[in-house]
Amino acid sequence: MIRPLALSALVLTTPDTKVQAVASLSLDNIIAPASVLQPLAKIPGRPLLPELVNPSQLTKRTVSTIEGRAALIHALAHIEFNAINLALDAVWRFIQMPDDFYKDWMQVAREEAYHFTLLSDHLKTLGYEYGDFPAHNGLWEMAEKTKDDLLARLALVPRTLEARGLDASPQIRDKLLSVGDKEGAAILDIILRDEIGHVAIGNRWYRWLCEQRGLDPIATYAELAERYQAPKLRGPFNLEARRAAGFDEAELEALQRK
Numbered sequence: 001m002i003r004p005l006a007l008s009a010l011v012l013t014t015p016d017t018k019v020q021a022v023a024s025l026s027l028d029n030i031i032a033p034a035s036v037l038q039p040l041a042k043i044p045g046r047p048l049l050p051e052l053v054n055p056s057q058l059t060k061r062t063v064s065t066i067e068g069r070a071a072l073i074h075a076l077a078h079i080e081f082n083a084i085n086l087a088l089d090a091v092w093r094f095i096q097m098p099d100d101f102y103k104d105w106m107q108v109a110r111e112e113a114y115h116f117t118l119l120s121d122h123l124k125t126l127g128y129e130y131g132d133f134p135a136h137n138g139l140w141e142m143a144e145k146t147k148d149d150l151l152a153r154l155a156l157v158p159r160t161l162e163a164r165g166l167d168a169s170p171q172i173r174d175k176l177l178s179v180g181d182k183e184g185a186a187i188l189d190i191i192l193r194d195e196i197g198h199v200a201i202g203n204r205w206y207r208w209l210c211e212q213r214g215l216d217p218i219a220t221y222a223e224l225a226e227r228y229q230a231p232k233l234r235g236p237f238n239l240e241a242r243r244a245a246g247f248d249e250a251e252l253e254a255l256q257r258k
Contacts, residue, residue, distance in 0.1 A: 002030045002102050003037060006091035006109070011041040015081060015120070015130060018045065019113040022084060027110075030103050037092055044085035044140065049131030050078060058134060063175050070126040071133050072172070073184060077119035078135040079165070080191075083112040083198075086143055086157055094150045097205075104201045111194045118187045125183075138231075145228050151209045155224045158202025164233065165195050166241040196245045203246035218254055233258065 002025070009021040058075075061068030087109035091102050120130050139161055146153040173188040210217045224230070239252055247255075 002106060003092045003095075006088045006102075006106065007037055007039055007043075009109075010043055010085055010088040010092060011039060011045040013045040013047055015047060015116065018084060019117055022088070022106075022109050022113045025106060025110075027103055027106055030099050030106070035095075044082075044089065046081075046085075047131060050074070050133060050135040052137045053134045055136040055138065058136065063179050063181075066126055069176070069179060069181060069184070070123060070128040072175070073119055073123045073126065074128065074130065074133045075135065076172070076188075076191075077116055077123060077130050079139065080112050080116040080119060081130070082137075082139040083162065084109055084116060086139060087112055089143060089147075090150075090153065093147065094153075097150075101205055104205070108198050108201060111198070115187075115191050115194065118190065122184055122187060142228070142230070151206065151213070151215075151220070152224050152228055154202050154206040154209065155221050156228055156230045158199050159206055159221070160225070160230050160233070162195065162202070163199050163242065163245065163247075164231075166192065166199060166245060167236065167238045169195070169241075170238060192241065196241055199242075199245035218251060221251075222254075 005025055009018055009025065012018040012021055059071070061071045063069045063072055087105045090105045091109070094101075123130060139157070142156055142161060143153070146156055169188055169192040173185045173192075176182075176184040176188065206221075207217055209215075210220055233255060235256065237252070237255060242252060242255075
């Protein structure tokens with residue numbers, strides 16, 4: 001019964017416990033009951049720290065200092081922790097989808113948990129822990145906005161917010177390499193590789209739902225982005241990664257035109 005188990009993992013507040021719970025969930029013989037579930041605790045489960053603030057309150061630091069590099073790694077770890085919660089939320093919240101939908105998002109949750117662990121462990125080598133810096137809640141805020149519409153969730157979380165990571169990863173990797181952080185750069189390579197697959201999953205199920213509902217994917221995306229006030233996407237875009245993640249040429253042309 002994968003959906004109740006995903007919900008149980010989602011409400012866990014300790015990162016290490018959440019990571020272990022996700023790793024323990026089997027991807028074999030997934031049974032996704034169609035019943036509506038009710039969470040028995042606040043979602044998503046998160047630790048008391050980091051403090052969540054408005055993005056404008058986050059201090060800009062240079063990666064040429066240990067503290068600045070740690071702040072960058074911390075920000076990435078926070079994104080990955082949120083991504084675990086987003087994948088788990090997709091599994092428990094949305095009903096009556098094919099079993100492969102739930103299997104796909106559980107695989108995403110496991111890979112996001114792996115990314116979080118890599119970044120959290122690397123942060124410790126710099127003398128810091130997850131929670132030592134403030135963070136913002138943008139990813140989960142969009143999840144809240146789209147909690148009643150799976151099509152909007154797929155359009156605006158994996159295909160918009162997470163796809164921004166495809167564009168940003170090469171620059172972040174280069175920043176880390178410029179200060180000799182080869183381990184951090186190698187982690188970014190792993191994350192980019194896996195995130196291409198995650199965005200591809202978002203594309204797959206977005207298009208599947210559009211087909212089921214008789215909707216044009218490009219026109220529908222534009223309408224959803226406006227309705228839910230999605231952030232405006234600005235280049236440069238990692239077109240190679242976006243193509244690998246399943247964006248077609250018409251979508252990329254529309255993206256660049258904006």
